[in-house]
Amino acid sequence: MKKEQLLYEGKAKRLYQTDEKDVLWIEYKDSATAFNGEKKETIAGKGVLNNLITSLLFEKLKGEGIESHFIKKISDHEQLVKAVEIIPIEVVVRSTVAGTLAKRIGLDEGTKLPKTIVEWYYKDDDLGDPLINEDHIEVLGLASAEELKLLKEKGLQVSEVMTAFFKEIGLDLIDFKLEFGRDENGQVLLADEISPDTCRLWDIKTGEKMDKDVFRRNLGSLTEAYEKVLNRLGGVKS
Ligand code: C5P
Secondary structure: OOOOEEEOOOOOOEEEOOOOOOOOEEOOEEEEEEEOOOOEEEEOHHHHHHHHHHHHHHHHHHHHOOOOOEEEEOOEEEEEEEEEEEOOOOEEEEEEHHHOOOHHOOOOOEEEEEEEEEEEEEHHHHHOEEEEEEHHHHHOOOOOOOHHHHHHHHHHHHHHHHHHHHHHHEEEEEEEEEEEOOOOOOOOEEEEOOOOOOOEEEEOOOEEEEOOOOHHHOOOOOOHHHHHHHHHHOOOOO
């Protein structure tokens, strides 16, 4: 497999074409951003940690019957994925109040929700990824009603599997963000990444935050926190 031209460079990843149709090459970068790019730093080792963690989680989900765009990890900071057209909706799933939800509805961070909820955000940097509803999605033509139903179902399914999985390693999955894409047949697949950049993970015993809030809120070393997550998942750097 050969890496070909750069297709897209995002905040945390670079996406390349390959010599094989429908297969893309992803490189995880050592950059951390928050607040829609307002806070930005280079953090050596972060790309490797997120690639390894994402690879392990997509493999775990596959084992539970949840397919994603992930094909395989090819190095500590690279993976191959199936080409999909990303649906511009960030699917946020929450079981405990934190972050923007605490601000929006006035409940204390850490309050357990009576049920797991799903929110939609419009993936648009210029607009700052605003919260949107199903009518907005329909008028913007971002996804069909059937696709939305599927995104919600998959979001809740991923939540169930990952909550149980993280619990086994002493971590409380507070909330997370998923992205989905359509393959060449219009089939909706889980895509992007699942890592401490996109999940809130709190130590069940101590409440220690082991996710990007360490960076957002200046709570200490991001790589130390992510390494602890990787170690608990049984992952190792080669
Ligand atoms: O900031 P907020 O509380 O809305 O984030 C909810 C969850 O979605 C968090 O786990 C956060 O890391 C994730 N998220 C993300 N990318 C965004 C916005 C939120 O991964 N652009």
